[in-house]
Amino acid sequence: MVTSAVTTESQSPPRAWPRALLLLGRVILGVIFLVAAFTKLYFNGGWHLGDYHFFFGMAINSYNLLPVWAVELLARGLPWFELALGAFLIIGIGLRWSGIIASALLLIFIAAMTRAYIMGLEIMCGCFGNNEKLGPWTLVRDSSMLVLALAVTIGAFLIKKRSAAISS
DSSP, X not given: OOOOOSOXXXXXXXXXXXXXXXXHHHHHHHHHHXXXXXXXXXXXXXXXXXXXXXXXXHHHHTTOOSOHHHHHHHHHHHHHHHHHHHHHXXXXXXXXXXXXXXXXXXXXXXXXXXXXXXXXXXXXXXXXXXXOBOOHHHHXXXXXXXXXXXXXXXXXXXXXHHHHHHHO
């Protein structure tokens, strides 16, 4: 018995809006990571490619979580990692992994910020430039970025599953 490859009325074609929402979400999240990296590398009217880690390291150290060697390692590497992650999200390279990594980074960062806020530490968050004080608004803003990162991650997995189901 031969079946027809023509779509019947009971079968609906896949909708385009989930892919469009995923594209919009990953571009917004990617731009956020690019801006975060930019503000760590370019501030006070100039590029600080050789000394940015001193200023960013002071912001990281104010959380009182890591030893000095880890603060310096994180201060040197995180802006470049954010730059690469933002580019990967915008381009769509390894989207499921990029989403997982973005979600994990934001979750760790929000946990550190929440701890600092509860302890009443007077810190600069280090998020989008070193002149931003930690407050409730910062926690709400970054929590919404975590929700976006989780939505992008879940969407990437669902789209991949849907594509695999359609092709088989």
